[in-house]
Amino acid sequence: PLALPADHPFPADPSPAGDFEPLTLPESLTAGLRILCRREGVTPFMALLAAFAAALHRATGQTDLLVATPVANRLRPEVMGMAGYFNNLVPLRLDLSGDPPFADTLARVRETALAVYRHAGFPFQWLAELPGLAHVPLARGVFALHDARAERLALPGVAAHPLPLHSGATAFDLYLSLVEEEHTIGGQLQYRTALFRPETAAALGKYFQMVLAQVVARPALRLSELPPPPPPVRAGQPPPVATAAFVSPRDALEERLAQLWETVLGVEEPAGATDNFFERGGYSLAAVRLAAAIESAFGVDFSPAHVYQFPTVAAQADALRREGGLAVKGSLVVLRSGGDRPPVFLLPGNMGNVFADGGELARHLPPGRAVYGLQDGLHNPSGVAALAARYRREVQSVQAGGPYFVVGICSGAVVAFEMAHQWLSAGERVALLAMVEPSPFAAPGWRPYLRFAGDLLERVRARWGHHARQVSQLDALSRQHYTRMKMKVLANRWGLLRYRPPVYGGTLHLFLTAESRRLPSPNPYLHWQSRAAETRLHTIPGTHASITGKGEEVNRAHARALAEALARLAVW
Structure with missing residues (x-):
């Protein structure tokens, strides 16, 4: 039987009195979980059950776990439309022996679940009465995942939202009951109050979420590499003090x-x-x-x-x-995790470093949302429309539908503009398009191309010594990478020159420094006002360089001021 880490001894005749701890997975974690499921060929139920089993394994030390799950038990056509209680409880025996990587644990759980589903109609009561099982608690730990994505209560003139309620009783010692929504997964961890203190139940719920976050990020993680959970707080004992520790290299x-x-x-x-x-x-x-x-x-x-x-x-x-693990699969980089609201997607300038150019801004954006950076690389196209289309596909791997929040800086603002236009054209909703010090777009004709050529020659003349010093510090392989990156920067500038922005049908928030707003007429930054159905202009402190990181480090105070200006918008 499952040896739960209870605060109190198991009573001979347990009371049904219970309570619960609410759980809500951040949208970013839910999106990462769904990506993991597609890659490993498992359902969210299987992945969440595997994570729950991993948490129970670390909490109990057991490698042979028994976790039950309720099933609808309406497999026969004649009972599909009948009213009544047909639910059945199905125990799953999960093998976590041998300290497997979590990916292997997933495969084991999948195999067990598929085998059990074939016998889901066998009555639980009959199973519990079989010889040798009469005194074995088969449902001490229970897990369930309910799909509520297609169940929306639509009433005219009424906004309906589910309200979590609890009867004050529970049928199981520990019951993790989750509900899958469109963008997130939430639910509650129910527990018997005769066994667990509220502090212990809350710690177990947080530990499950921490385990899930780690294994989603690193499926190759072995179960022994997961940090141990806090022990139960016994009556009369002070709670343990958590300390942050340096994580040494492990091999x-x-x-x-x-x-x-x-x-x-x-x-x-x-x-x-x-x-x-x-x-x-x-x-x-x-x-x-x-x-x-x-x-x-x-x-x-x-x-x-x-x-x-x-x-x-x-x-x-x-x-x-990991075999094949070095294939560049995308440009999304997590700058800030957590939150249960739609994430923010941040685009730096031409081949800019998402951490250096966007990290400070990401830290100070309104809370409750994950922040992703879109890091350009050699694997990406250079044309604005093509790059925007690729970024959209990657964004939709973690957020399937709108509303979308996108913030672009310098040339990244132009790509963000095209992404928003493509979303609107596809019928999606864009809640925020923010262009920060955007690169000006070229006027029709041949003059911009002449200016581009002249600017390129001037840059080569002025910075030849700088590049020569940089290259002299590199070995042959690094020189090759450095040269390819500089060629990509040049190709991106050419793509920007050839881009002709359409008229965006939504609201454009244009953020300019006082320095950029003071440019003589015709101000190239203000030309963006003609490319949107509605434009709202915002002035921020700093200079183009201090905001974009062009030629110098991003000024932290100016980045925080930009975050505060974004936070004042009503879209959040």
């Missing part, structure tokens, strides 16, 4: 990667398994050098785009271990 591969980080960054402080490269001081050229160092050390094709996609030592190690 030789992570130790070698940490050494490469320290060499590239020029620091003596050791790199931890969960440290973020860009939060440790990494920047675009450092990402080029790190990618080349990893290629040289391990003999693999590792590009700077991989550094953005896998920004921690642990994530890079998992990618190197």
Whole structure:
């Protein structure tokens, strides 16, 4: 039987008195879960059950777990339309032996669930009365997932929302009951009050969410690598004090990667398994050098785009271990997780670093929403419309439908504009299109092309020494990456020159610094006002460089001021 980590001994005649802790998964975590399910060929029920089993395994130390689940038990056509209670309870015996990676645990749970479904109609009461099972608690832990996406109460003139209620009683010792909505998954962890204190139940609920977040981010994570849950708080004992700890590299591969980080960054402080490269001081050229160092050390094709996609030592190690894991699958980068509202998508300027150029802004945007950065790379097209279409597909992998919130900076603002236009054209809703110091669009004719050529020659003349010094510090492989990145920057500028923005049918929020607003007429930034059905102009402190990071670091105070200006909009 399941040996739950209860605060009190199991009574011989347990009272039905119970309570519950509400649970809501952030939209970003729900989206990540659905991506994992598609990749591993499992249902959300199977993935959530596997995560629940992993949490129970770490809480109990058991590798042979018994978790029950309710089924509708309306398999026969003649009972489909009948009113009445046909539910059945089905126990699943889950094997977590051998310290498997979570991906393997998923496969085991899938196999068990499919086998059990074939016998879901066998009455639970009959099973409980079989010889040898009469005194075995088969439903001490219960898990359920209900799909409510198609169940909307539509009443004329009435806005209806579900309200979680509890009767004050529960039929099970521990019951995780979840409901899948359109953009998130929520529910409650029910528990017997004779067994669990509210603090313990709350800690178990948070621990389940933490386990789920970790295994969604790293399916290769072994169960032993999950942090242990807090022990139950016994009567008369003070609660344990949680302390943040440095996560050391866990094997030789992570130790070698940490050494490469320290060499590239020029620091003596050791790199931890969960440290973020860009939060440790990494920047675009450092990402080029790190990618080349990893290629040289391990003999693999590792590009700077991989550094953005896998920004921690642990994530890079998992990618190197995983067959095919180094394929660049997308541009989405999590800048801030959590929240139960539609996320914000942030686009930096031409080949800009999402962490350096957007990290401070992401930290100070209104709470309750995850923030994703869209990191451009060599794998992406250079044309504005094509890049916007690719970004839209990636965004829709974590948010299937509107309303969408998109913020673009400099040339990223132009791509954000095209994304919003494509969404509206497809019938989707865009709640926020914010263009921050957007790159001006070219006027018709041949003059912009002449200016482009002249500007390019001037940049080569003025910065030839700078590029020569940069390249001289790199090895042959790093020089190749550096050259390809600079060519991509040039190709993006050419794509921007050729872009002719349509008229956007929604509201455009245009954020300009006082410096940009003071430009003489005709002000190229203000030309964007003619490309939207409605434009609202906002003035922010700083300069074009201090906001976009062009030629200098993004000014943190100015980024926070921009976040505050965005927060004052009524769209949130």
